[in-house]
Amino acid sequence: MIATIPAPEAWIRSIGDLKLPPETDRHLQDLMDRNNDGLLQPAQKQELAALAAWSEEVSLLRAEALQLLGQRPA
Secondary structure, eight states, X not given: OOOOOOOOHHHHHHXXXXXXXXXXXXXXXXXXXXXXXXXXXXXXXXXXXXXXXXXXXXXXXXXXXXXXXXXXXX
């Protein structure tokens, strides 16, 4: 059974605005580029996996919030 709870629109909008911090996003991109070039050490591969999972979760949360607001991602 899925429960429905009320939430303030401002809170949902704030979730829709979530993004990785710019420095973290740049670091993730750098790790992805270096991974494509085969230059990552095992610890860096673990970091890449964790950051990619975090980025995906943020994207999914944003998408759900925007859907509730009847908006599309920009």
